[in-house]
Amino acid sequence: MEIRPYGGSGPGTSLVAEPPPPRRARRLLRRLLVTVLAGSAAAGGVLMLLPPEPAHRRAAPPAAGPRAQSPALTAAAVASGIPAALPDLAALIGQQEGAVRARPRDARAWAVLGAAYVQRGRNAADAADFPKAERALRTSLEVAGTGPAERAAALGGLAALANARRDFPAAKRYGEQALKLTPKRWSAYPPLIDAYTGLGDYKAARGALDKLLGLRTGAADRPAVMARASGVYRDRGWREDSVAQLTDAAAAARTPAEQAAYLTGVGQLAWERGDREDALRHFEAAVRLEPGRRAALSGKGRALAALGRTDEAVAAYRAALARQPDARDALELGELYESLGRYEDAEGSYALLRERVRRSVADGVDEELLIGQFEADHADPEDAVERLREEWRRQPGIEVADALGWALHRAGEDTEALTYASAATDKAKGGGVISALYAYHRGMIERELGSAGPARRHLEEALRINPYFSPLGAAAAGEALRGLGEIPDEPPPDDMS
Numbered sequence: 001m002e003i004r005p006y007g008g009s010g011p012g013t014s015l016v017a018e019p020p021p022p023r024r025a026r027r028l029l030r031r032l033l034v035t036v037l038a039g040s041a042a043a044g045g046v047l048m049l050l051p052p053e054p055a056h057r058r059a060a061p062p063a064a065g066p067r068a069q070s071p072a073l074t075a076a077a078v079a080s081g082i083p084a085a086l087p088d089l090a091a092l093i094g095q096q097e098g099a100v101r102a103r104p105r106d107a108r109a110w111a112v113l114g115a116a117y118v119q120r121g122r123n124a125a126d127a128a129d130f131p132k133a134e135r136a137l138r139t140s141l142e143v144a145g146t147g148p149a150e151r152a153a154a155l156g157g158l159a160a161l162a163n164a165r166r167d168f169p170a171a172k173r174y175g176e177q178a179l180k181l182t183p184k185r186w187s188a189y190p191p192l193i194d195a196y197t198g199l200g201d202y203k204a205a206r207g208a209l210d211k212l213l214g215l216r217t218g219a220a221d222r223p224a225v226m227a228r229a230s231g232v233y234r235d236r237g238w239r240e241d242s243v244a245q246l247t248d249a250a251a252a253a254r255t256p257a258e259q260a261a262y263l264t265g266v267g268q269l270a271w272e273r274g275d276r277e278d279a280l281r282h283f284e285a286a287v288r289l290e291p292g293r294r295a296a297l298s299g300k301g302r303a304l305a306a307l308g309r310t311d312e313a314v315a316a317y318r319a320a321l322a323r324q325p326d327a328r329d330a331l332e333l334g335e336l337y338e339s340l341g342r343y344e345d346a347e348g349s350y351a352l353l354r355e356r357v358r359r360s361v362a363d364g365v366d367e368e369l370l371i372g373q374f375e376a377d378h379a380d381p382e383d384a385v386e387r388l389r390e391e392w393r394r395q396p397g398i399e400v401a402d403a404l405g406w407a408l409h410r411a412g413e414d415t416e417a418l419t420y421a422s423a424a425t426d427k428a429k430g431g432g433v434i435s436a437l438y439a440y441h442r443g444m445i446e447r448e449l450g451s452a453g454p455a456r457r458h459l460e461e462a463l464r465i466n467p468y469f470s471p472l473g474a475a476a477a478g479e480a481l482r483g484l485g486e487i488p489d490e491p492p493p494d495d496m497s
Contacts (some may be wrong), residue, residue, distance in 0.1 A: 110140035168198030306468035339471035
């Protein structure tokens with residue numbers, strides 16, 4: 001595989017060595033699987049749904065760290081989408097697998113099992129749990145009969161699963177069905193908000209949040225509601241409100257795992273505004289609470305790299321990948337290696353990315369966005385354009401608009417690229433998220449089109465938002481600005497708040 005500098009051009013090796021089956025064929029296979037599983041609620045069929053757990057996934061008490069909570073408390077959290085620790089999820093899954101073997105027509109037990117699989121798959125960056133989640137949730141739906149609460153739980157789990165697989169149209173469909181059955185159930189709203197956001201329907205996401213905030217929730221649920229509000233506020237560009245909500249959620253969290261999840265989010269918000277030290281403090285606090293939280297470990301890597309502590313940054317990324325090898329973390333580490341001139345190490349990181357993507361695609365995850373982002377910068381921009389056009393037609397979120405615009409730029413189609421880059425950065429067209437990466441992409445496209453003034457404005461904006469947004473992109477933005485004749489010699493300020 002050829003490793004090229006950020007912003008380069010030329011042929012490269014495709015991320016996916018063998019093309020996946022056509023989308024129509026994949027959809028047909030999924031429909032056939034659903035048809036087969038729909039009639040498998042009998043006891044014999046149930047036992048076939050539960051193969052023995054692999055040794056590395058079996059519950060085992062951690063050597064050190066927070067005390068495990070009871071499966072009953074974990075079940076209540078999981079049923080509402082509240083973060084839980086991986087050891088607690090493993091213990092709950094073991095209990096629920098025993099429960100559905102003993103009571104194969106217990107719709108609630110199947111729904112809790114499915115929701116636990118979804119959360120563990122997301123937390124561990126292991127999509128192998130997603131097919132098991134789908135089987136459990138569809139079995140729950142089959143045995144639930146006409147009971148609205150039981151059907152809503154299964155449909156809500158299917159919505160969360162579809163979001164985890166980046167299938168936002170399906171998430172919207174399941175989420176709306178669940179909400180229709182139980183409109184006063186607060187946990188029906190977060191999966192819908194995620195689905196609307198993924199589809200680029202920010203008006204619907206804000207409307208769903210307004211309804212969620214109008215419901216009465218208990219003290220145990222309130223932090224999760226505040227965390228959901230924080231996400232919507234962030235997408236609207238309301239940074240201070242977003243930070244305040246998530247900080248309050250972390251303070252009110254009932255378990256170390258929940259608090260660690262929200263502190264990780266606060267760290268990411270600090271990172272997005274270029275506050276490296278504050279980001280690092282929050283990521284480290286999250287890791288102390290939950291040593292296995294992958295997102296906090298990779299967040300540490302991001303912040304340490306921005307602080308120039310690159311050896312520690314590499315170690316943090318490698319620790320995250322050793323625990324749960326996530327494809328996006330592998331991409332970030334690869335680009336950090338490139339920025340350090342360690343091209344052989346970068347190639348190894350990209351090889352891990354390819355492996356993880358192949359596995360997650362096999363388990364039903366839509367990885368077209370990530371593949372397109374990788375291909376645009378490191379392999380085949382034309383392939384990236386083809387993939388991302390289809391993704392945009394199916395679920396036109398702002399992240400896809402930015403990726404498609406950049407892929408078109410890398411493929412030499414800058415006039416069309418500007419249309420999508422503008423959609424990603426124009427509050428009137430999108431969600432209003434403040435992103436250094438999006439501003440950088442738009443500025444580079446405008447530079448290529450000869451629009452020096454707008455290019456300079458957007459490149460300066462990118463470095464003002466977060467001077468450290470990418471080890472490769474930030475350097476390229478600075479070089480482009482120097483070429484335009486408008487960049488100060490002094491380093492960017494540390495305080496970007």
